[in-house]
Amino acid sequence: MSLMIPMVIFMQQRLAERANKSDAAAMQAYMKIAQPFYGVKSPERKEVFKLARAHTEVNNVENYRRLVLWLWSGVYREEQYLAMDVAEYYKKFRTIEVFGVYEEMLKTADNWDTVDKIASNLVGKLVQEHRELEAKLIEWRTSDNMWLRRASLLAHLKHKGDTNFALLSETILMLAHEKEFFIQKAIGWVLREYSKTEPELVSAFTKQHSQLLAPLSQREAMRIMIKTSC
Numbered sequence: 001m002s003l004m005i006p007m008v009i010f011m012q013q014r015l016a017e018r019a020n021k022s023d024a025a026a027m028q029a030y031m032k033i034a035q036p037f038y039g040v041k042s043p044e045r046k047e048v049f050k051l052a053r054a055h056t057e058v059n060n061v062e063n064y065r066r067l068v069l070w071l072w073s074g075v076y077r078e079e080q081y082l083a084m085d086v087a088e089y090y091k092k093f094r095t096i097e098v099f100g101v102y103e104e105m106l107k108t109a110d111n112w113d114t115v116d117k118i119a120s121n122l123v124g125k126l127v128q129e130h131r132e133l134e135a136k137l138i139e140w141r142t143s144d145n146m147w148l149r150r151a152s153l154l155a156h157l158k159h160k161g162d163t164n165f166a167l168l169s170e171t172i173l174m175l176a177h178e179k180e181f182f183i184q185k186a187i188g189w190v191l192r193e194y195s196k197t198e199p200e201l202v203s204a205f206t207k208q209h210s211q212l213l214a215p216l217s218q219r220e221a222m223r224i225m226i227k228t229s230c
Helices: 004-017 021-031 042-055 061-072 077-089 096-108 112-129 131-140 146-154 165-175 181-195 199-208 215-229
Strands: none
Touching: 004 042, 004 061, 004 077, 021 077, 042 077, 061 077, 061 096, 077 096, 077 112, 096 112, 096 131, 096 146, 112 131, 112 146, 131 146, 131 165, 146 165, 146 181, 165 181, 181 199, 181 215, 199 215
């Protein structure tokens, strides 16, 4: 039996010990999803992960892969949160070799609380280091899965001066017609973040395409620059 199975069980047991039905109901209602919660908040969940690291060592990429995916397949939402905690924590295993793990997570994710972190913190970092992975972003932006389309935008979120603005702007213009709130919001968010690096470029792009970009996207894109000018 893999050593990762006892580690998963250890975390599940610690989560169950800390479960709070009232908080679980509130968390599920807030996220508007069918998946149940234990009702364990972030600080407690992080403590569970800290205890688990003392319990079992994750010493190779295959164990990393197994641990992330086993947690991701858990019944409760906090297990998915732990999967993301694990995926981020072990930086030495966050290589192009495990990109497929992150893609699998994205393809089965069902809301912003998981999609955004995977796209910006995990996928985005690998795309920044391995530009051949931009082909995946091009593939995702035409997906029937709205969350993958959102990920094709948010993968650029933390690239700052390394942002491939030609690809990002092309993706934005491809998706700008969508009425979906989470796409419009992502467009504005990624432009707003890039405006911290290239304010004039973002301002010019937003004004040039004002007839195409949704009002929500434009407001988000210009938010920092409007505050600065006031």
